[in-house]
Amino acid sequence: MACGSTSLWAGETSWFCCGNAWGPCSSAGGGACGNCQSSAHHGAWPNASQACWNITRPDLCGENIPRRGCGAVMKVKHQCSGATVCITITDCGPRTKDWCGEATCCNGTCRTNRVLDLTPAAFSAIGNLSSGKLPVYIYE
Amino acid sequence: MTVRHDRADGMRRRRFLTTAALGGATIVGATALGGLDAEAAFAAEPSLDPAIAKSTFVEGRITGITGSVLEVAGSQGGHSRVQMTNVTSVWKVRATTAEVIEVGDGLYARGVKMPDGTVAADAVWVNIVNLDTQIRGIAKNRLHLAHGQHELVGHVAPDASASYAGRALTSDLSRLRIGQSAQVLGAWRPSDNSVDVVRISVGH
Numbered sequence: 001m002a003c004g005s006t007s008l009w010a011g012e013t014s015w016f017c018c019g020n021a022w023g024p025c026s027s028a029g030g031g032a033c034g035n036c037q038s039s040a041h042h043g044a045w046p047n048a049s050q051a052c053w054n055i056t057r058p059d060l061c062g063e064n065i066p067r068r069g070c071g072a073v074m075k076v077k078h079q080c081s082g083a084t085v086c087i088t089i090t091d092c093g094p095r096t097k098d099w100c101g102e103a104t105c106c107n108g109t110c111r112t113n114r115v116l117d118l119t120p121a122a123f124s125a126i127g128n129l130s131s132g133k134l135p136v137y138i139y140e
Numbered sequence: 141m142t143v144r145h146d147r148a149d150g151m152r153r154r155r156f157l158t159t160a161a162l163g164g165a166t167i168v169g170a171t172a173l174g175g176l177d178a179e180a181a182f183a184a185e186p187s188l189d190p191a192i193a194k195s196t197f198v199e200g201r202i203t204g205i206t207g208s209v210l211e212v213a214g215s216q217g218g219h220s221r222v223q224m225t226n227v228t229s230v231w232k233v234r235a236t237t238a239e240v241i242e243v244g245d246g247l248y249a250r251g252v253k254m255p256d257g258t259v260a261a262d263a264v265w266v267n268i269v270n271l272d273t274q275i276r277g278i279a280k281n282r283l284h285l286a287h288g289q290h291e292l293v294g295h296v297a298p299d300a301s302a303s304y305a306g307r308a309l310t311s312d313l314s315r316l317r318i319g320q321s322a323q324v325l326g327a328w329r330p331s332d333n334s335v336d337v338v339r340i341s342v343g344h
Contacts, residue, residue: 014323015270020215022201022246023328024269024335027288039199039216095272098321098343102306120265121197124250129265130231132325132339 003075003086009065009138011115012104013076014094015123016044031091033070037119041085043074044093044117052092061100061113072140076116076126079135080106083126085118093117104133111135196259198222198249205243209258212247221258222249232266233297233327233336241266244330267328269335275320275342283316283337285324293334294324303341316342 017025018036030036032048046056047065058065068074072089094114103110116138120129127134198220204211210222224230224238228251232240241247241264248268251261273292277284283294301309302316316322325339 016272017269021199022215023267023330024271024287024290024292024333026215027290037216039197039214095321095343099306099341100344102303102341120199120248124197124248124263124265125195128231128263129248129268129270130235130325132270132323132341 003073004140005075006140007137008068008074008140009063009115010079010136011063011111011113011138012099012102012133013043013116013118013123013136014114014133015120015129016091016093016117017120018042018091033090036090039121040090040119041087041122041125042090042119043076043087043122044091045072045074045089046092046094046096046115048089048092056093056096058096058113058115060097063096063113063115065096065115068140075139076118076122077137077139078106078126079109079111079137081126085122085125087118087122091117102133104135106135109135195250195262196253198247198251198259198261200247202241202243202245202247205241208238210241210247210249210264212249222247222251222264223254223258223260224264225260228261229263230266231264231268233338234299246328246330267330269324269326269328271324271326271335273322273324275316275318275322278316278318283340285322293332294326294337294340295329295334296337300337301339303339305342305344309339313340316340 017038018028018031021038036042045068046058047053047067075086077084094117096114099114103112200212200214202210203213208224212220230238245266249261249264251259271287273285273287276286285292285294302313303309320342323341326335326337328335
């Protein structure tokens with residue numbers, strides 16, 4: 001599936017580990033889709049399924065994020081640098097409801113609410129892992 | 141440092157790495173870009189210079205250090221060699237230098253693959269974790285955390301910061317409460333499987 005350019009959403013992205021890994025991540029497992037890997041350009045989406053939605057509840061933050069299941073392909077673009085990475089959805093997350101109102105900013109413009117989690121490989125392609133969060137635009 | 145300077149610095153760093161990759165040049169000891177400002181380097185985002193080759197990602201445990209080359213065993217098998225350079229940014233609990241990297245550390249690295257397969261790193265993050273946890277206990281200088289089905293000790297550094305319910309970071313950790321969900325950005329300690337807590341974000 002192609003990495004498209006149709007605007008889908010915008011918000012914060014964080015990062016997480018999955019699959020075979022070292023340290024505390026070694027118990028993370030393959031995620032909701034079973035094939036998530038930290039070393040691949042993968043991501044977690046809050047509406048990967050109804051069961052996923054029931055956990056993440058982005059609607060409680062005003063984010064009626066559309067359903068995109070395992071295997072969905074998205075292009076993620078850093079709001080300020082313009083750096084992009086093409087990812088495949090392989091997990092459910094983040095728990096958007098826990099972080100309602102959280103903002104991440106660059107160049108004076110902020111994105112609000114966690115709407116995406118990226119693997120270390122994907123996150124580091126557009127930003128620095130030590131920042132923890134990035135403001136992004138999401139396309140499909 | 142301004143954003144413009146950050147990006148320009150990032151472009152110079154990655155162009156240097158690519159030049160080294162294409163030319164097969166020895167990059168250890170090169171000082172064309174001068175000394176490394178670690179904080180500034182981590183403030184910079186990857187460059188958008190279309191002339192720059194696509195970055196390569198390396199993940200795994202460090203099994204050996206030979207001069208400025210890190211030998212890395214991937215978590216899915218396989219082996220990589222990561223070349224540290226004078227412009228490689230290093231994070232281990234904080235922005236630091238390559239001298240603190242040890243055999244047994246976990247590593248994520250971003251860089252450019254050279255003709256011999258070695259990855260010339262522009263950034264390495266050593267033992268970095270970003271964990272979804274629940275606070276199970278609070279002591280003076282440490283947190284007891286649940287991560288999945290596992291217990292985890294978090295050592296709270298004096299310069300650790302916290303964010304509460306999506307608000308800005310603060311040095312006040314007194315509002316942490318047992319039972320809260322918390323995302324912990326920190327550094328794993330391979331010696332005892334605990335973590336150093338750098339930033340903790342608790343939700344609603």
